[in-house]
Structures are given as C-alpha cells and as structure tokens.
Amino acid sequence: MSLHDPVLQKLFQKDREILSQTAVPIVTVTGSFKEDVKRWYGLENENLSNDVVFSRAHFSMAYGALSALWGKEIQPKNGWLVDPTNYVSTKQWRSITFTENVGELLARQPILKKIKDLIDQFGRGKLPILKSITPPLHYLFEHTHNRVLSFHIAAGNILLESGKEVVQVITDPHVRDEYLRHAQNPKLTLCVFDELTKQDALEKAHILGKKLDPKRVIVTGPPIDQRIVLARKGKKYTNDRPLRLLIATGGLGTNKSEIRQLLHQLLPTYHSRPRPYQLMLYAGTEKDFADMAKQVAKEHRIKCEVVTKLSDQHRDSSTRLKAGFQNDHHFTVLHHPQIFDANELLIHYGFPWADGVISKPSGDMAYDAVAAGCFLLTLNPWGVWEENIAEIFRQKGISRPAEVANIKKQLEALKMEHLGKSWMSYAMKNAKEIDTLFLTGTKNILEVIRA
Numbered sequence: 001m002s003l004h005d006p007v008l009q010k011l012f013q014k015d016r017e018i019l020s021q022t023a024v025p026i027v028t029v030t031g032s033f034k035e036d037v038k039r040w041y042g043l044e045n046e047n048l049s050n051d052v053v054f055s056r057a058h059f060s061m062a063y064g065a066l067s068a069l070w071g072k073e074i075q076p077k078n079g080w081l082v083d084p085t086n087y088v089s090t091k092q093w094r095s096i097t098f099t100e101n102v103g104e105l106l107a108r109q110p111i112l113k114k115i116k117d118l119i120d121q122f123g124r125g126k127l128p129i130l131k132s133i134t135p136p137l138h139y140l141f142e143h144t145h146n147r148v149l150s151f152h153i154a155a156g157n158i159l160l161e162s163g164k165e166v167v168q169v170i171t172d173p174h175v176r177d178e179y180l181r182h183a184q185n186p187k188l189t190l191c192v193f194d195e196l197t198k199q200d201a202l203e204k205a206h207i208l209g210k211k212l213d214p215k216r217v218i219v220t221g222p223p224i225d226q227r228i229v230l231a232r233k234g235k236k237y238t239n240d241r242p243l244r245l246l247i248a249t250g251g252l253g254t255n256k257s258e259i260r261q262l263l264h265q266l267l268p269t270y271h272s273r274p275r276p277y278q279l280m281l282y283a284g285t286e287k288d289f290a291d292m293a294k295q296v297a298k299e300h301r302i303k304c305e306v307v308t309k310l311s312d313q314h315r316d317s318s319t320r321l322k323a324g325f326q327n328d329h330h331f332t333v334l335h336h337p338q339i340f341d342a343n344e345l346l347i348h349y350g351f352p353w354a355d356g357v358i359s360k361p362s363g364d365m366a367y368d369a370v371a372a373g374c375f376l377l378t379l380n381p382w383g384v385w386e387e388n389i390a391e392i393f394r395q396k397g398i399s400r401p402a403e404v405a406n407i408k409k410q411l412e413a414l415k416m417e418h419l420g421k422s423w424m425s426y427a428m429k430n431a432k433e434i435d436t437l438f439l440t441g442t443k444n445i446l447e448v449i450r451a
Contacts, residue, residue, distance in 0.1 A: 008034065011087075024149055030053065036338065052085065066080070088132045166187060184212070247357075359378070
C-alpha cells in the first residue's frame with residue numbers, strides 16, 4: 001500500500017524491511033509517534049505536533065521491552081517496534097481521530113462512565129480503527145518470519161489470522177474473550193500477569209469450547225520498563241520534608257474531574273508553613289489537562305511550572321534516574337504533545353521523585369508506581385481489570401482507594417504513626433519488598449520470545 005506523504009512512505013518501507021530482519025519484532029496499538037520513528041532513523045523530525053494517543057500503557061510497555069533490547073543505543077538488529085496507527089491511510093485517518101475523541105469523551109465526563117461498558121464493548125469489536133490498521137499491519141509484517149511480540153490484542157489477532165507466530169502479552173490480571181479468539185492456534189503463546197490469570201485463561205477457554213494448551217500460557221508478571229524499577233533504590237519518606245505526591249492521568253486524560261477536585265484541595269496547602277505536600281501532575285499529551293492545572297494553580301496563587309523536556313543532565317544516560325527531580329518549590333506539571341517525550345518525563349522525573357502516586361489503578365500507572373517503590377491511592381477504575389489491579393495491591397498493603405472529596409484528611413490519617421510507623425511508610429516498604437515477579441516481567445517476556 002502507498003501513503004500520500006513521501007517521508008511516511010519511506011518510514012513504512014524501512015519498518016517493513018527491519019521487521020523482516022530484527023531478532024524481536026514488536027507491535028502495539030497506542031496511537032501515533034511518527035516523529036520519533038523519524039528520529040530513530042536519523043531523519044529530520046520536529047517535536048511540536050500532537051500525537052494521537054489512545055493509551056500510555058500500550059506504548060510504555062512495548063517501549064520498555066524495546067529499551068531493554070537496545071540498551072544505550074538504537075540497535076535495530078536486536079529489536080524493533082511498530083504501531084500500524086502511524087501508517088493508516090489519509091482516507092481512513094478520520095477513524096483514528098474518531099476513536100481518540102470517543103475515548104477522551106468517556107475519560108473526561110463522569111456521567112458517561114455509567115454507559116462505558118456498553119461503549120467499550122462496541123469500541124473494541126466494531127470501531128473502524130480495526131479496519132484501518134489491518135492493511136498496514138499486513139504490509140509491515142509480510143516478510144517477518146520470527147515470532148512477533150504483541151502488546152495489543154487487536155494487532156496480535158490480526159497477525160495470527162495472517163499466519164504469523166505471536167507471543168501475546170495479556171497486560172492486565174483480566175482475560176477478555178478477544179485474547180482467546182485463537183486459543184487453539186499452536187502459533188499463539190500467552191504471557192500472563194500471575195498464576196491466577198493463567199487459571200482464568202484456561203478456565204475461560206474451556207468454557208468457550210476452545211482447547212488451550214497450558215504450556216502456551218506462561219506466567220511472566222506485568223511488563224514494566226526496567227528503568228522505572230531503578231527508581232525504587234534508596235527511596236524513603238521522612239517527615240522532615242513535604243510528602244511528594246505524583247498525580248497522574250492516563251493516555252486519554254482520564255479522571256479529569258477527580259484530579260481537578262484534588263488540586264483544588266491540595267494546592268492551597270502550598271501557603272502553609274511548614275508545607276505538608278509537594279505536588280507533581282503528569283498531564284501526558286493532553287494540553288487541556290495541563291491548562292486546567294495551570295488555571296487551578298492561578299486561582300490559588302501558586303506558581304506552576306510546566307516541564308516539557310528533560311534537562312541536559314537527564315539526557316546524559318550516566319546520570320539518569322539518579323538525581324530525580326530537584327525543584328520542590330513549585331507545583332510541577334509534566335506535559336508534552338508527543339507520547340515518547342511525555343513518557344520519558346514521567347520515567348525520569350515523576351517516579352524517582354514521588355513518595356506516593358494518585359491515579360486510576362491501570363496497567364500504565366499502578367504497576368509502574370509500585371515498581372518505583374511508591375504507595376498508591378486509586379481513583380475511579382475504568383473496568384473490572386482495573387478493579388482487579390486495585391484489589392491485588394490493596395491486599396499487599398500498598399494501595400487504598402483515594403477519598404477524593406476528603407483527600408487532605410485522608411492523607412493526614414495515613415501519615416499518622418502507629419507503633420512507630422505510618423501507613424505510608426508501611427506501604428512504601430511493602431512496595432520495595434514486593435515479589436520479584438512484579439519487577440521482572442519485561443525480562444521474563446523477552447526470555448519467552450527468545451526461546
């Protein structure tokens with residue numbers, strides 16, 4: 001297939017060629033990151049245009065695997081990542097922006113959450129994005145013979161249907177029927193969150209009348225960028241400084257009304273002495289989210305600093321994740337219009353800095369927060385998979401639901417010491433001592449794909 005943009009057409013052909021040669025071809029469906037693909041090839045690129053983003057999770061997990069394969073330098077022979085969304089034809093691009101707009105509408109309007117399950121079911125099976133990404137997927141992987149590592153079920157199923165061998169990561173502790181569409185296909189291997197998720201997969205396949213070989217369901221743990229795991233080293237909260245709270249949205253600007261409510265309660269504490277809290281907001285690629293944060297800060301006469309790029313110090317790989325984020329004087333917002341850069345800001349500034357994370361209990365934030373040694377307060381989940389995640393970390397003494405309407409009182413209570421230890425210190429200790437399965441998922445998944 002051909003594309004109108006000659007540079008994009010060149011990238012399309014180069015990706016197809018590398019995928020036929022690389023040791024570990026990786027696919028996801030997260031949105032567009034065309035400028036960063038140009039950068040990977042050493043082509044002229046800009047850092048200003050807006051990516052279309054459906055999910056940070058599906059990008060961060062896939063890029064985490066790629067980062068582990070590359071090390072400090074881009075090494076196409078070791079691994080390569082593609083997203084067919086980058087190469088959807090101009091004619092079908094409206095289906096991509098429509099999908100993003102539907103997702104953003106659901107993410108920002110609490111009243112629509114009540115009908116989300118119906119919309120979600122429709123969206124996963126019927127939205128035209130599936131039709132749009134199929135032709136570029138077939139083209140990209142036409143000459144790929146190595147097993148494909150897939151971080152999105154739609155891409156994995158399409159490639160299985162075209163005869164490819166796929167290692168499909170079930171990214172959450174929840175098995176949707178779509179993951180089992182090709183359960184009987186011996187070319188499918190599933191990587192799952194934990195033993196319970198494996199049992200769920202086998203049980204659900206049996207109920208669906210499909211024979212799934214248990215040997216093709218491998219417990220690996222959740223996929224986490226290993227650079228985030230480094231952030232846990234030496235992390236400890238002490239009462240001699242403000243509590244550092246990272247408040248985070250998802251790829252579509254999720255939980256906006258809850259986060260606005262949190263900011264209205266917590267930002268005024270900047271006027272207190274001693275200051276009890278230091279806040280950082282991850283706004284992702286969503287400009288309206290960053291604008292909302294700046295407006296709330298202005299209303300409360302708090303200086304807001306929007307950070308859009310890594311400092312030279314943090315671009316130097318020898319100092320990454322060691323210095324953390326040093327500016328504790330302002331309310332900080334992390335924002336960039338492109339998903340790669342936004343994700344790097346979160347990894348290098350957010351997780352090494354934070355004591356605790358307030359976010360929905362999603363695969364793109366909860367796993368990372370715990371891996372970084374943080375306690376977790378959870379906002380409203382989007383579905384049963386996020387409810388499962390919240391429950392797992394609640395049982396491990398790391399997470400609690402955020403009392404959004406009374407967040408100051410909740411934080412005060414969680415900071416109170418009992419027998420010499422607060423819940424926050426206890427939760428951070430539990431996060432740092434969590435089973436290694438929750439830290440080594442990416443390594444384990446790469447061992448599966450290489451086997």
